[in-house]
Amino acid sequence: MNTLHSLFDRLRRDRGGNFGIMTAILLPVLIGTAxxxxxxxxxxxxxxxxxxxxxxxxxxxxxxxxxxxATNAAAAETIAKDFVSGQMANYLDTSAMDSIKAGTxxxxxxxxxxxxxxxxxxxxxxxxxxxxPLIGVLGYKTMNIGASSSTSSGTSDTKTALSMELVLDQSGxxxxxxxxxxxxxxxxxxxxxxxxxxxxxAASALFTALNTADPDHNLVRTGAYSYNNGLIYKDxxxxxxxxxxxxxxxxxxTSTYVNSITASGGTDAAEPMRQATLSIAKxxxxxxxxxQAHATKDNKIISRYIILMTDGEMTGNTGVWQKTYDQNVRDxxxxxxxxxxxxFTVAFMAPDKGKQLLQYCASPGGNYYExxxxxxxxxxxxxxxxxxTKALTLLTN
Numbered sequence: 001m002n003t004l005h006s007l008f009d010r011l012r013r014d015r016g017g018n019f020g021i022m023t024a025i026l027l028p029v030l031i032g033t034a035x036x037x038x039x040x041x042x043x044x045x046x047x048x049x050x051x052x053x054x055x056x057x058x059x060x061x062x063x064x065x066x067x068x069x070a071t072n073a074a075a076a077e078t079i080a081k082d083f084v085s086g087q088m089a090n091y092l093d094t095s096a097m098d099s100i101k102a103g104t105x106x107x108x109x110x111x112x113x114x115x116x117x118x119x120x121x122x123x124x125x126x127x128x129x130x131x132x133p134l135i136g137v138l139g140y141k142t143m144n145i146g147a148s149s150s151t152s153s154g155t156s157d158t159k160t161a162l163s164m165e166l167v168l169d170q171s172g173x174x175x176x177x178x179x180x181x182x183x184x185x186x187x188x189x190x191x192x193x194x195x196x197x198x199x200x201x202a203a204s205a206l207f208t209a210l211n212t213a214d215p216d217h218n219l220v221r222t223g224a225y226s227y228n229n230g231l232i233y234k235d236x237x238x239x240x241x242x243x244x245x246x247x248x249x250x251x252x253x254t255s256t257y258v259n260s261i262t263a264s265g266g267t268d269a270a271e272p273m274r275q276a277t278l279s280i281a282k283x284x285x286x287x288x289x290x291x292q293a294h295a296t297k298d299n300k301i302i303s304r305y306i307i308l309m310t311d312g313e314m315t316g317n318t319g320v321w322q323k324t325y326d327q328n329v330r331d332x333x334x335x336x337x338x339x340x341x342x343x344f345t346v347a348f349m350a351p352d353k354g355k356q357l358l359q360y361c362a363s364p365g366g367n368y369y370e371x372x373x374x375x376x377x378x379x380x381x382x383x384x385x386x387x388x389t390k391a392l393t394l395l396t397n
Contacts, residue, residue: 053125085097120150128143129145161297164223164280170262175196177193196263200259202382205378267316270332310346314329344362346384349372
């Protein structure tokens with residue numbers, strides 16, 4: 001028994017094999033720790049690369065929404081995902097790309113006011129990277145990497161509002177026929193569209209285009225003057241204004257007014273042009289009616305337009321062209337332009353002197369239109385509407 005006890009005592013006090021035992025115990029931990037350092041460095045590099053990719057994706061999507069390249073959230077989402085996967089393709093093999101695409105999500109938040117629209121794009125992406133065999137001894141085969149980016153655009157996409165006056169000829173010649181047939185009698189035309197009805201159809205096309213650009217009626221104000229030379233009194237002064245429709249939001253009231261006008265009398269556009277100019281001209285201190293009206297909708301930038309239309313020449317009640325009347329209109333057009341108002345002019349089946357007058361009055365840059373048919377007239381008014389509403393739908397970054 002003493003011999004056996006002595007044997008165990010010697011084994012207990014013998015230190016010769018402890019290093020080997022401790023090494024066997026600690027070696028997996030040491031290997032795992034070395035692997036962890038390597039994989040941690042790889043993870044940091046991979047995360048930075050993924051962050052750059054999500055940054056690029058969010059920026060690309062937000063920019064595309066602001067400039068109209070992406071027309072909706074779905075299109076923006078596709079752009080963002082393509083950017084993320086495209087960036088990461090430079091660093092990962094093909095098999096990892098499926099994981100990237102599956103692990104990328106895109107959220108688009110849109111904020112809209114009467115005058116602006118802004119986009120916030122958030123991109124989240126994650127994927128698993130394989131670990132080194134060194135850390136694999138600890139049971140970790142992969143490490144998850146994630147990144148998130150958020151970018152906004154279009155926050156300064158202020159839309160330009162507009163105020164537009166129509167100055168329309170309703171003289172007697174507007175009761176003449178156009179070349180457009182209204183009804184057929186077998187093989188020939190029975191009745192032709194008269195000019196005043198063609199004008200109403202063209203005005204309707206204009207109003208439709210304005211409503212399309214501003215469906216909520218927060219940006220567009222319209223009004224109208226019609227004229228001949230039926231002298232009436234306004235503020236104890238003779239005027240060639242036949243009647244008028246005050247400036248209102250949208251087009252409904254103005255449309256009703258235009259549809260009510262009839263053809264009669266001579267032609268003199270000087271006074272209605274003056275009144276239309278006074279109606280929408282901007283005061284230097286912003287105290288004018290239109291500036292104040294738009295301020296209630298938070299519209300800070302306002303374009304001002306007049307559409308001057310005639311089918312004749314300035315005759316007054318004489319039946320023949322009058323140089324003085326013609327010059328009065330030219331002078332008023334000059335004053336209107338100086339007031340910062342853009343003039344569109346439309347000569348509808350007009351004689352040469354009428355065309356020459358409207359060519360002079362139109363603001364530079366192709367704002368004069370000639371129409372010889374109802375179809376031409378409708379196209380002219382539609383074109384004017386599109387030109388006037390460009391700034392309503394333009395986004396600026």
